[in-house]
Amino acid sequence: MRRVAIASMAQSSGGESRDSLMDFTFRVAKEALDKAGMTRGEVGCIMIGSSDIFHSGLSCSNSFDWDGTGAFMKEGSRAEESIFAFIYACMRIMSGQFDTVLVTSLVKGSENPDNDACTSFFADPFYLRPVGMNETTAAAMQMREYMLHYGITEEQCAKVVEKNLGNALYNPYAHIKKKVTVDDVLSSPIISDPLKALECAPKSDGVVSVLLASEKKVEELTNRPVWLKGYGCSIDHFYLGDRNLLAGELKTAAAAAYKMAGITNPKKEIDVAEICEPYAFQELLWCEQLGLCGDGEGGALIDSGVTQMTGTLPVNPSGGVLAMNPYVSRGLYRIVEAALQIRGSAGEHQVDKDVSMALAHGTQGFAGQCHSVVILKG
């Protein structure tokens, strides 16, 4: 299997862009190419991560997205989620048929309905949709179960928001810039009991591009390649009643990624993690399932300060999804942020320690139905 490296990256900020979606996309894709000194014509193939009508107002959004991502008359394809696009692009390089792939994921959240309206269309039309199921209501049930089963407190969940929005103040690309305290979180309106408003991710704009290259080619493009070391993905049953919401498929995905990367003790070997936490408590639960702490110890983990920017295992130094949630591209943002930390070029939100191995995580679906885990190394 050929090795794959990230050669360059670019991202937009999460605030509402006044550019058209095509221009908005083009600027970021072009920046990633410019940073590697490459032209569109030289790239082997183009991979798009974007979503359908529910997230863009366009059916077959790849039709519209094609031009802005630089794909005109290029070999290419599109995946419905950004980490899917990333790993498919990696496969194309591993196959030996391409030496470079430009992956771009895009969504303009400011132009389409609320996340809950979009995610309610994941539900089947017969059983779940009529009762109002969407990602937020599913997460609320999961949070209640998490608190009841392990004695996790609302304060511990709220601490995640305080930490992540605090980190976001130092990330120039983050969408939500607001210093909040645990009390602010606890006194924010209840969205879907027990979830409070500040514990739910916003809806953001976001275009992010990554130029991937083969081992041979990457030498020409950068002297700071970031390597793909591990990947895992797994999906759970659809109906919530068929699942254990506190022991989902993230463990399976993580185990596969760790095996591929040769990681036996993730707590020790991973230096920083960018975790997809659209709901605050999920950061704690996902940390458990990623093996960064024991089952039920997510609350103690945040209390200990380990996951703070200054801790021994910082989680979401970028501010995470709570600070910026471009739904479709948020997974690739995690990858880019993890890679920036490895390169030591995250700027003001660079963590205080040497980063060699970083983890990026993405999830979509009700209560984390589908998870992807990516391990990167310098």
Next chain:
Amino acid sequence: MMGRPVAIIGTGQTYHGRRRDVSYPELVREAVTAAFEDAGITPQDIDGVVSGTMPSMMEGISLTHFYFADALCQVGKPILKVETCGSTGQSLGHCGYYWIASGMGDIVLVVGHEKMHEGDSQATMTTVFDPFFQQTFAAGAPGIFTMQSMEWMYRFNIDEEKAREAAALVSVSNHDNAFDNPHAHIKIRVTVDDVKNAKVITYPVRLLDVCPNSDGACAVIFASEEKANKICKKPAWIKGLGFRGEEFFFGESDKSVWPSATEAAKDAYDMAGIRDPLKELDVAEVYNPFTYQEMIFYECLGFCPRGESPDYVLKGTFKKGGKLPCDPSGGTLCTNPIGATGLIRLAESVLQVTGKAGDRQVEGAKLALSHAMGGTDQFNGITIVSSEM
């Protein structure tokens, strides 16, 4: 440079049509089960799943891999959701190919699906256009394909009567072929006069020049060389593939020479080492939702010179028993569950080169082309399979 050899070891299709008897997940499961039976393996044997549909409002469900987690037998496995509009089926197959070629998996299940009778397909397709400029005058799929047909006839100075006659023959031949295919949707005997007198949809395209709305799913199982040789007596081997896309705005590109179709085919031929497709290919499954468009494809795919496809059709080059039989399955013209259609083309080409095509078998077929088109006449994908590695 070629990666690991990649084989197809099994295919499965639903009985396509108006499937009121099953739910959408049940439809998907029907194809998946058929593919596992054909390959003689179980869901435990697969390393991952690729799935996709025409990404749209068609069935009122978004990101269907969540809803279909159980139907696709993918729980506990890695998945990839790949979608490129009408060309989805070919893009799905390409993803299956790269998954195996990369070494990230040894057996991968690839599934395309669509249940078009759940929604309004033409209203859905109109939303492929942007809301500011094109959507206001786009009239679903026939509108753009008609403009393309007119542009093509004008550009190559093709006599309209001759093109009309040839298009009618294309329709008759596809409808006849569908009778040989137990999975085909539309099974009606039509004559050249029936086609020429059918009601106009968008001039010059008439009702019998147009594909139906279908419910259907298709599953194809990809495997590495080692697994294929162990599991399968007669696998099909992927020899070449290509996918290209043009500009989004319809008026900006030249649809009469159709660069994406031409270049995608060239990529696939280069990879497969094919220099004269008309001579070397034994059979082709061309994506033909419209008769006129099928003729444009013959030219783009290099089966005949530009502007001459009606002459070749009138000579019988592409019909059953001709020099290069096209769409012995009845093609897209008789069966079009969009997200599955491009994969059905691949599955049909696999059946041909493995000698499993039943009544629609082209005698001795060894090398076959499959193809799909998508977007606003924007994307083209090609896969070439062979009975030999």
